[in-house]
Amino acid sequence: MIHGHQHFDSGQVIYHQGAGRSFAAVVQSGAVKLVQDEQVVGLALPGDYIGLGCLYESVQIETAIALERSRVCLLHSESELGQHAESVRLLAKEMQQKRWLTRIQQKPARARVCAWLIQISEHHKSRGLSQDRFRLPLNRTDLASYLGLALETVSRLLTGLHNDGLIELHGREITILDRTALSAESTAA
Amino acid sequence: MIHGHQHFDSGQVIYHQGAGRSFAAVVQSGAVKLVQDEQVVGLALPGDYIGLGCLYESVQIETAIALERSRVCLLHSESELGQHAESVRLLAKEMQQKRWLTRIQQKPARARVCAWLIQISEHHKSRGLSQDRFRLPLNRTDLASYLGLALETVSRLLTGLHNDGLIELHGREITILDRTALSAESTAA
DNA sequence: CGGTGAATTGAGCGAGATCAATGTATGTGG
DNA sequence: CCACATACATTGATCTCGCTCAATTCACCG
Numbered sequence: 001m002i003h004g005h006q007h008f009d010s011g012q013v014i015y016h017q018g019a020g021r022s023f024a025a026v027v028q029s030g031a032v033k034l035v036q037d038e039q040v041v042g043l044a045l046p047g048d049y050i051g052l053g054c055l056y057e058s059v060q061i062e063t064a065i066a067l068e069r070s071r072v073c074l075l076h077s078e079s080e081l082g083q084h085a086e087s088v089r090l091l092a093k094e095m096q097q098k099r100w101l102t103r104i105q106q107k108p109a110r111a112r113v114c115a116w117l118i119q120i121s122e123h124h125k126s127r128g129l130s131q132d133r134f135r136l137p138l139n140r141t142d143l144a145s146y147l148g149l150a151l152e153t154v155s156r157l158l159t160g161l162h163n164d165g166l167i168e169l170h171g172r173e174i175t176i177l178d179r180t181a182l183s184a185e186s187t188a189a
Numbered sequence: 190m191i192h193g194h195q196h197f198d199s200g201q202v203i204y205h206q207g208a209g210r211s212f213a214a215v216v217q218s219g220a221v222k223l224v225q226d227e228q229v230v231g232l233a234l235p236g237d238y239i240g241l242g243c244l245y246e247s248v249q250i251e252t253a254i255a256l257e258r259s260r261v262c263l264l265h266s267e268s269e270l271g272q273h274a275e276s277v278r279l280l281a282k283e284m285q286q287k288r289w290l291t292r293i294q295q296k297p298a299r300a301r302v303c304a305w306l307i308q309i310s311e312h313h314k315s316r317g318l319s320q321d322r323f324r325l326p327l328n329r330t331d332l333a334s335y336l337g338l339a340l341e342t343v344s345r346l347l348t349g350l351h352n353d354g355l356i357e358l359h360g361r362e363i364t365i366l367d368r369t370a371l372s373a374e375s376t377a378a
Numbered sequence: 379c380g381g382t383g384a385a386t387t388g389a390g391c392g393a394g395a396t397c398a399a400t401g402t403a404t405g406t407g408g
Numbered sequence: 409c410c411a412c413a414t415a416c417a418t419t420g421a422t423c424t425c426g427c428t429c430a431a432t433t434c435a436c437c438g
Contacts, residue, residue: 108393108394109394149394149395150394150395150396152394152395152396152397153393153394153395156394171402171403
């Protein structure tokens with residue numbers, strides 16, 4: 001049984017979909033994407049739990065891949081995951097994420113991108129970082145997969161938001177210029 | 190505190206989104222739809238739990254509406270919901286549903302409909318009913334909302350499946366003629 | 379019968395996908 | 409230091425799936 005934290009380089013697999021002897025983990029730094037059948041289905045940032053499927057499934061449900069050098073604290077045993085009451089809370093958080101995803105999937109493409117940007121921004125804020133200036137944790141391909149769009153569409157929409165003066169953009173570095181408008185668009189249609 | 194089962198007529202609200210003093214319940218007969226912000230986000234058939242949000246939220250997350258005369262067993266207290274370990278199992282089942290939804294949302298419209306038909310068919314099978322002949326629990330409008338499509342599209346696709354000889358269809362009564370093909374299409378693209 | 383709500387069918391349009399080319403940043407080895 | 413390779417991002421042109429709007433049709437009920 002490996003305890004304590006462990007490092008993963010960008011692109012490294014933390015665990016594979018279908019793998020037995022499954023375990024959960026907490027992301028402590030960096031960023032991790034969750035992939036299910038070639039589809040990006042989740043994004044875990046510092047503080048987020050991954051692999052909670054082990055609470056009720058015998059094998060991992062998704063593949064977890066580090067998006068940049070990340071530190072992850074592996075939780076192999078039941079006791080390391082805390083009491084059951086705590087487990088319910090963790091599952092609940094994951095459920096909220098899924099609900100959010102389901103809801104924005106119905107919105108038009110531009111709203112999805114806006115909603116995601118806001119979401120990432122909030123996450124940064126909650127970690128005490130700048131909520132207006134940060135690096136996008138996903139590249140265009142992964143972001144497109146996550147939002148259920150074509151990568152070209154994502155690219156076009158981001159430059160669109162830039163042209164409309166809502167954001168500043170240099171590759172993956174982003175600055176939010178008009179959070180109000182962004183937020184408004186994210187709830188549109 | 191109301192105990193035991195209770196009946197709801199078609200269209201009756203079991204609980205409202207946002208309602209306090211929330212509770213969970215088990216559907217014992219009939220069918221219930223779960224609506225979140227005008228959007229159908231779930232369908233509960235006999236044996237399914239609803240309102241599990243009460244495990245971690247103080248107010249109901251969605252509105253539950255009976256689709257036909259249904260018997261529902263209300264679970265007001267923590268103890269009626271079983272031990273925590275049981276709660277995790279219930280949440281897990283709900284999570285699976287959500288994962289399924291997220292996954293098919295990316296597929297083309299026809300695959301969504303096929304996947305849903307298969308899903309309902311399996312549910313019937315697991316209840317010991319005919320897996321080939323049954324009544325669709327949702328009308329076209331609700332089904333469209335659930336699958337993220339326009340109701341006209343759903344209608345066209347169903348008649349399409351009929352023309353292709355995969356199903357027999359009279360209003361909401363359906364007969365599955367070619368489960369293999371249906372299943373194959375549900376995983377397409 | 380007519381009346382009401384659900385389902386089907388048709389015509390046209392548009393958001394977003396696809397295909398294809400070009401651009402930009404980080405390399406790596408000569 | 410420059411040519412070149414690789415990966416990621418942008419931009420353009422075109423096509424298509426599914427949406428919208430509108431007109432029937434169908435089933436059931438008073």
